[in-house]
Amino acid sequence: xxxxxxxxxxxxxxxxxxxxxxxxxxxxxxxxxxxxxxxxxxxxxxxxxxxxxxxxxxxxxxxxxxxxxxxxxxxxxxxxxxxxxxxxxxxxxxxxxxxxxxxxxxxxxxxxxxxxxxxxxxxxxxxxxxxxxxxxxxxxxxxxxxxxxxxxxxxxxxxxxxxxxxxxxxxxxxxxxxxxxxxxxxxxxxxxxxxxxxxxxxxxxxxxxxxxxxxxxxxxxxxxxxxxxxxxxxxxxxxxxxxxxxxxxxxxxxxxxxxxxxxxxxxxxxxxxxxxxxxxxxxxxxxxxxxxxxxxxxxxxxxxxxxxxxxxxxxxxxxxxxxxxxxxxxxxxxxxxxxxxxxxxxxxxxxxxxxxxxxxxxxxxxxxxxxxxxxxxxxxxx
Amino acid sequence: xxxxxxxxxxxxxxxxxxxxxxxxxxxxxxxxxxxxxxxxxxxxxxxxxxxxxxxxxxxxxxxxxxxxxxxxxxxxxxxxxxxxxxxxxxxxxxxxxxxxxxxxxxxxxxxxxxxxxxxxxxxxxxxxxxxxxxxxxxxxxxxxxxxxxxxxxxxxxxxxxxxxxxxxxxxxxxxxxxxxxxxxxxxxxxxxxxxxxxxxxxxxxxxxxxxxxxxxxxxxxxxxxxxxxxxxxxxxxxxxxxxxxxxxxxxxxxxxxxxxxxxxxxxxxxxxxxxxxxxxxxxxxxxxxxxxxxxxxxxxxxxxxxxxxxxxxxxxxxxxxxxxxxxxxxxxxxxxxxxxxxxxxxxxxxxxxxxxxxxxxxxxxxxxxxxxxxxxxxxxxx
Numbered sequence: 001x002x003x004x005x006x007x008x009x010x011x012x013x014x015x016x017x018x019x020x021x022x023x024x025x026x027x028x029x030x031x032x033x034x035x036x037x038x039x040x041x042x043x044x045x046x047x048x049x050x051x052x053x054x055x056x057x058x059x060x061x062x063x064x065x066x067x068x069x070x071x072x073x074x075x076x077x078x079x080x081x082x083x084x085x086x087x088x089x090x091x092x093x094x095x096x097x098x099x100x101x102x103x104x105x106x107x108x109x110x111x112x113x114x115x116x117x118x119x120x121x122x123x124x125x126x127x128x129x130x131x132x133x134x135x136x137x138x139x140x141x142x143x144x145x146x147x148x149x150x151x152x153x154x155x156x157x158x159x160x161x162x163x164x165x166x167x168x169x170x171x172x173x174x175x176x177x178x179x180x181x182x183x184x185x186x187x188x189x190x191x192x193x194x195x196x197x198x199x200x201x202x203x204x205x206x207x208x209x210x211x212x213x214x215x216x217x218x219x220x221x222x223x224x225x226x227x228x229x230x231x232x233x234x235x236x237x238x239x240x241x242x243x244x245x246x247x248x249x250x251x252x253x254x255x256x257x258x259x260x261x262x263x264x265x266x267x268x269x270x271x272x273x274x275x276x277x278x279x280x281x282x283x284x285x286x287x288x289x290x291x292x293x294x295x296x297x298x299x300x301x302x303x304x305x306x307x308x309x310x311x312x313x314x315x316x317x318x319x320x321x322x323x324x325x326x327x328x329x330x331x332x333x334x335x336x337x338x339x340x341x342x343x344x345x346x347x348x349x350x351x352x353x354x355x356x357x358x359x360x361x362x363x364x365x366x367x368x369x370x371x372x373x374x375x376x377x378x379x380x381x382x
Numbered sequence: 383x384x385x386x387x388x389x390x391x392x393x394x395x396x397x398x399x400x401x402x403x404x405x406x407x408x409x410x411x412x413x414x415x416x417x418x419x420x421x422x423x424x425x426x427x428x429x430x431x432x433x434x435x436x437x438x439x440x441x442x443x444x445x446x447x448x449x450x451x452x453x454x455x456x457x458x459x460x461x462x463x464x465x466x467x468x469x470x471x472x473x474x475x476x477x478x479x480x481x482x483x484x485x486x487x488x489x490x491x492x493x494x495x496x497x498x499x500x501x502x503x504x505x506x507x508x509x510x511x512x513x514x515x516x517x518x519x520x521x522x523x524x525x526x527x528x529x530x531x532x533x534x535x536x537x538x539x540x541x542x543x544x545x546x547x548x549x550x551x552x553x554x555x556x557x558x559x560x561x562x563x564x565x566x567x568x569x570x571x572x573x574x575x576x577x578x579x580x581x582x583x584x585x586x587x588x589x590x591x592x593x594x595x596x597x598x599x600x601x602x603x604x605x606x607x608x609x610x611x612x613x614x615x616x617x618x619x620x621x622x623x624x625x626x627x628x629x630x631x632x633x634x635x636x637x638x639x640x641x642x643x644x645x646x647x648x649x650x651x652x653x654x655x656x657x658x659x660x661x662x663x664x665x666x667x668x669x670x671x672x673x674x675x676x677x678x679x680x681x682x683x684x685x686x687x688x689x690x691x692x693x694x695x696x697x698x699x700x701x702x703x704x705x706x707x708x709x710x711x712x713x714x715x716x717x718x719x720x721x722x723x724x725x726x727x728x729x730x731x732x733x734x735x736x737x738x739x740x741x742x743x744x745x746x747x748x749x750x751x752x753x754x755x756x757x758x759x760x761x762x763x764x
Contacts, residue, residue: 055482056436079483096489100437101461102415104486105494105501107478110566112501114492119501133536135529140541142524147517154515159522166639167549184492257548 053079062095090127136203137163170259173266178275270294299339320351435461444477472509518585519545552641560657652676681721702733
């Protein structure tokens with residue numbers, strides 16, 4: 001055993017600086033940026049900072065503010081712009097800085113999340129136990145790329161396996177969890193905290209260990225471009241390439257690559273917003289495959305409802321006679337509140353039973369995380 | 383079956399716009415940003431673009447340029463800045479835009495990669511077959527969070543499982559693959575394309591199906607902060623919390639949670655730059671655990687070499703008598719070239735055998751991807 005010498009410490013620091021500078025492509029000259037910490041979650045507030053010495057102005061937008069709001073940061077003498085936002089409620093928020101008319105991520109925050117078309121920074125304010133990273137056993141989230149006969153380009157999904165996942169302990173039930181319009185298959189695992197929520201529910205004995213499959217819901221343009229991505233929002237599941245991919249490729253993939261149960265009773269589907277419409281279409285057209293259903297902040301638009309009646313009237317009659325969970329949640333100020341209530345009215349007219357949860361708040365991930373935490377414990381109960 | 387009506391299409395578009403606007407927190411007003419595609423990989427060039435109507439200047443930096451270079455973009459009448467970079471060689475490059483003195487990711491590129499302290503955008507230029515996303519079966523990369531007695535804060539690793547991974551087909555050999563200083567456990571899977579490279583090698587029958595474990599190499603400060611992250615670059619593996627975590631927690635975790643072989647002959651370790659020093663220390667101190675070793679663009683600094691001799695002289699003598707692979711690669715203009723050659727001289731003085739590859743180029747991921755593609759086929763051969 002030995003004590004580190006000053007000489008060795010110098011060498012260590014030199015090596016670290018050199019390697020870091022070359023590996024990361026950073027600037028060699030020291031700058032306030034090198035040690036800047038952003039965001040800083042402090043008691044009762046969050047401080048956001050950005051080093052931008054030559055900027056004329058920097059603004060902050062994000063899910064902790066009302067939609068569309070942009071709040072100016074103040075510039076310090078060291079070229080660091082900062083803003084302390086008070087009273088940020090516990091939760092997870094996506095945010096960007098606006099600089100020179102561009103919306104960009106926080107350069108000092110390595111927690112970033114990719115939606116369908118953009119990258120945003122993430123900050124988590126602890127305080128909602130089921131959404132916090134607790135010292136409980138953790139599952140794993142895998143990024144899975146696969147080919148589908150439905151699409152010309154490779155497709156991707158995120159797959160959560162529960163803590164201690166092992167084929168010996170399976171087969172596991174599977175929840176198919178769909179994202180909203182504008183989002184990607186990553187978002188339930190980042191801003192949605194699906195894995196963390198499941199870890200906590202499973203550790204508390206509130207949810208059964210399950211696999212959660214989070215597919216990509218947008219349908220790419222023929223050239224595979226993101227910019228050309230389309231959203232299928234009609235009522236005919238079989239016309240939707242997303243559904244054809246889910247039924248024909250994703251489910252067989254999951255049931256052959258994972259220790260996944262193939263019994264219908266061990267299969268659930270849920271989705272938010274656009275993913276809720278997809279969920280509704282699929283749950284009605286394929287009611288034998290998905291006895292557990294969750295629709296978060298969604299429902300068909302008025303123009304589409306007659307088509308739902310026409311295509312799925314008999315499916316709804318059938319659903320009224322079957323034992324299944326139909327769980328619907330929406331917020332009091334949710335843009336999807338009217339559609340949700342109209343959907344439930346249609347279900348009721350066909351004799352379908354459902355569970356309804358109206359919460360405070362709007363069309364937000366704060367609600368969708370809450371809905372997932374309410375919904376998952378109800379699944380796969382005999 | 384029915385044809386979609388104009389009315390339905392309107393509803394679809396309305397729904398898509400509403401949901402997308404609310405879900406993504408984007409601006410409702412149309413702007414050139416909404417349809418901007420960046421980067422665009424075209425024949426012989428890459429076009430980078432950023433909508434920043436109020437910026438005074440925008441520059442581009444990245445791994446396709448010499449280190450430290452920043453090239454100005456030109457502003458168009460629509461507020462979109464752009465730059466066509468000619469003659470970008472096939473490969474994968476991290477890049478950022480500089481705006482107002484801040485280095486930020488491309489707001490329109492959802493391919494972003496997180497190093498230890500920053501987020502950068504990624505662009506891939508096809509043309510190196512083993513690094514391209516080919517229509518072959520794909521493995522999966524999982525993000526695994528775990529607790530270690532060595533650290534007060536949760537730790538994370540990325541774990542690649544090969545195409546068709548199934549316990550029935552195991553046990554699989556395992557490569558532990560370490561990142562460089564400034565990088566994170568994510569980087570081998572993004573800019574390093576480890577999963578893609580393995581997929582291609584396995585599909586071609588050139589590498590055995592294997593699990594690749596990519597741990598986090600930096601040691602957090604006592605408060606867990608990234609900014610306080612330290613780099614351990616001495617020669618004493620047992621003093622390095624990273625090694626204690628790898629040997630005491632990661633390997634047992636992998637061998638109990640995956641269909642991983644527990645035989646030493648089925649275990650390999652490799653690392654680049656800082657990860658190469660860690661690899662060297664571990665490979666010498668634990669030669670019985672890792673008979674397959676790769677050191678990419680690394681080697682001890684001159685001040686540390688006497689300590690290596692003192693601590694590991696007998697280990698090197700022992701290694702000379704054992705059958706093992708010691709594979710060392712470095713570039714002609716690599717900042718680690720001298721350290722690599724001095725390391726090999728020390729190995730040779732102890733009678734150790736090794737394979738040496740000197741390539742064009744420097745301390746770059748272009749070389750590290752190439753080294754992985756050379757190294758992986760040599761592993762786990764009887």
